[in-house]
Amino acid sequence: MKRNPSHRALVYGRSAALGLVVVVLLVAGVLTSWDAAHHIVLAKGREHGTMTVTGCGDDVCTGSFAPVDGAAARSRVSVDSSVAARKGDRFPVVVKPGTDEVVRTGAPGFLYAWVPLGGALVLAALVIGGGLRLTRTAWGTGIAGGVLLVAAFIAL
Template sequence: MKRSSSHRALLYGRSAAMGCIALLLLVAGVVSSWDSAQHIVLAKGREHGTMTVTGCGADVCTGPFAPADGATARSRVTTEKSVAVRKGGRFPVVVKPGTDVVVRTGLPGFLHAWTPLGGALLLAALIIGGGLRLTRIAWSTGIAGAALLVATFIAL
């Protein structure tokens, strides 16, 4: 059966829309992850040390910062609350420049920072497989996202 040009245009339009949605998801995942990951990936010249959690609120946990290098000790810094942060816990951190906000470093911190990208990869895999009908690429994308999320869960 021969398809009309309007039917082909509709198929191309659907593919373009699905491709834009998948790309938007991936870009949003990278941008969201980069907000924290930049301080871990580009940590040279930043203040490194250890944070001891003394208390947690609804969104953030606080505690003192003990510097590892020539940085300044701080009596109170904050970090994003996650399931891996408990009162009394100590972990390596890097201070965001110009603030008293710290980001966890090391492999657990690195993986935790990229968690939004893992979720975006999983969501994009559904769009790529279902909307674009590119099953191999969808499986690869989904497996990469799931591997990142599982690695983060194990590391934390």
Template sequence: MGRTTGRTRRKRNSSGRVLSFGRRAVMGGVAALLLVAAVWTSWDSAHHVVLAKGREHGTLTVARCEDGTCTGPYDPDGPDGPRAGMTIEQSVAVKKGERFPVVVKPDTDELVRTGAAGLLYAWVPLGGALLLASLVIGGGLRMTRTAWGTALAGAALLLATFFAL
């Protein structure tokens, strides 16, 4: 019998290759689903801030907050006078008497915070999804460098939002 020199390579069987491909496909799908859902959720508020040209802008003075929304007098930019009954989603940093720039969602009485703080706050779901997706990318796909980059991007977005608000 002949001896082989060097290392012998072990061939993977076809079921091992199929399982490996299946695992990677499922984990890639889960990571993609997390990120697409986060962008979809974030864009619901973010597009009012990003595409604010032509929308009604103004300033909201917070009078009271309850049940996840805050209300107060809204003073639009321009000749129109102040209006009551406008609502905005309550964020962590909203205090009674605080004033901040807002934009009106078309055909509603809802407001969205504008500026850097409003833009970052609108993308918070994406920051959380990036952190979750990094676990899937690192653990399920075994792509550790990509996972670290994704986690750092998500953490940076969340920290920037925290300090902006």
């Protein structure tokens, strides 16, 4: 059975729209991840040190900051509560410029910073597999996102 041109246009339009959804998901994941990750990836010239957790609330944990590069010590800095385990824990951090907020560094901090990209990869895999019918690409994308999420969970 021959397909008419309008049917082909509909198929191409659907593929283009779903491709745009995939691109938007991935760009949003990268931009959201980059907000925290750039402090870790481009850490040269920033204040490095160790944070000791003294207390945690619902959203953030607070503690003291001991620098390793000769910067000034801080009595109170804050970090996202999902990064800090519990009171008394110590881990390496980098201070966000101009704030008292810190970002965890090292492998756990790096993986945690890229968690939004992992979620975006898993969501994009559903669109790629279900909408675009590219099953191998969808499996690869989904597995990559899942591995990133599991690695971050294990590292923290």
